[in-house]
Amino acid sequence: MSNAYASAPEADIILSTRVRLARNYADLPFEAKIAPEEAQEVIKRAAARLCGDEDEHFTFLRMSSLDENERKVLSEKRLVSLDLLAKPETGAALVSDDETVSVMLNEEDHLRIQAMLPGLQPERAAEKAFHADDRLGAAEPFAFDAKWGYLTSSPTNAGTGMRASAILHLPALTLSKRMGALAQAVGKLGFTLRGMYGESGEADGCLYQMSNQAAIGRSEDDIVQNFLAVCAQAAEQEREERKRMIERDQDAFADKMMRTVGILLNARLMDEREFMRMYSDLRMAAGVGLLNIPVPGIDRLMLEMQPASLNALAGDELSERDRLLLRASEVRTRLTALMDDDEHME
């Protein structure tokens, strides 16, 4: 069932895994009470630790030196949060060259260390996050309590300061209306599953984020192992549901998927919501082997067709109509290239 191109574990269902660590310097006030010069001290320390690194090169980005579209592109790439964008004066980020590790500075905590990898790889992502954590905490100690663990602005992050999250693509479970039951089931295990990108609870592109609820009371390793298990199980349920859907009516399934391909290859105007629906179909068709298109290529296409990324591509703030035109034209070109790379299965 899994696609040959989906080299990362569970990549047919899981787009990416992220492990985030919240840290605060013990000798500086937390975010609610921090003074501007103290926030600059956070930046100075973190940049000094990571920018000189020879193994892994980091780029330092001060939010105030980026224009609005550049900031939005960082958010669309999930390298920084919307909360950081809301702090143009003191907010900053350190981003590794391969964009797998990013550290947000002066967001809700002094440091938010994030490592993001394709597919389901919480152990490897945690390793990468801890590696950055070790380097960042080497000189100035972090706020840590023997009983409570790491101290954070919000008590929900205290303890390990760790949040593991993953983006799951669950179109079959969505169509069969099983998402409510799944969200409830994982809730009982201490995890949250919620729609991404969509408004009012809908999940555009059938993308959902799974994450652990509490950072306290368990070891980091326990969090990672439990997270791994619950994500793998959700992915397996999605695979089973896709199988049932295809067995129920293979022709209707192929018809729906191939019509999507036809529209993507021919439309002249395409808005974001429609594109996300079609991305979801395309990703599922590739995931089950109906189309020989590499899933990572489809995900890259999705990320690059977001509004700020399209503006960046055009080198200009696009009008609404021009964005619809550019999205349609880029999708045609890029999808054609993705399909030409491999044999388009009949």
Place this chain on the structure above:
Amino acid sequence: MSNAYASAPEADIILSTRVRLARNYADLPFEAKIAPEEAQEVIKRAAARLCGDEDEHFTFLRMSSLDENERKVLSEKRLVSLDLLAKPETGAALVSDDETVSVMLNEEDHLRIQAMLPGLQPERAAEKAFHADDRLGAAEPFAFDAKWGYLTSSPTNAGTGMRASAILHLPALTLSKRMGALAQAVGKLGFTLRGMYGESGEADGCLYQMSNQAAIGRSEDDIVQNFLAVCAQAAEQEREERKRMIERDQDAFADKMMRTVGILLNARLMDEREFMRMYSDLRMAAGVGLLNIPVPGIDRLMLEMQPASLNALAGDELSERDRLLLRASEVRTRLTALMDDDEHME
């Protein structure tokens, strides 16, 4: 505006023109009172006149010797009427090899002589019909009254016995809701415009039939000339409306048309109504030059995708599902071939 491939006059808008002549032998009772052996006499006379012809070869088809699907194929090709199909015992037809001339025997009148040509060609079609008429009436005289003209089963056909009709493709006038006004306007001139193929007044594929209301009170030539003028005018209105539609939003127009192409080239299941809608888009896109596909090829595709024609292609009575599959697969193959013949314009 007109397509290079639409070699027949007005073929960007008008699919075909038909001229039909109603004739009855003077010495045989009309249809309502005809005895079976007299109906056989009609067949014998007509076949004797046309089958021996050396210029134009005709095939003789007795409805009773065809199976149900073969009869439906004749109707889908518009060579015989549904009324003739309802008379399997005495109904018959003579069809010229190029299928431009067909004579129905023992339909509402003894003879219904029809000549059908692509585009708007009522004069040429009338010529062809009169040529067959001359040969059929050469030995046994037709019922003719000095005051009333040719006598027919239904008084609406008496006089010239002539009905000119054409199939018009009017998607832009349909979309802009101008069909009601057009039908009223041509009605005042003595013509009828009604939707073809659709149920309850809708016109599947935006195809309409224009025909003259009365066969009496005017010369054949007047009927033909008036018909020519009113059809050409309707076609011109459609062209103007297409132009306005494109000028209003060229991108939206291209988007709609190209999505249709994408679906036609990729769908795995296609029902007749959806196909007719898409045929209409495709024909308009070719008609205005957005696509370089020959319009006659698109019309042939439409005729061949009808249910009985698909059964004939499969050599079997298809299940509903199998027909959806075969239609989708044939459309993919044939449209690809039509597009490969010519350069697919960007």
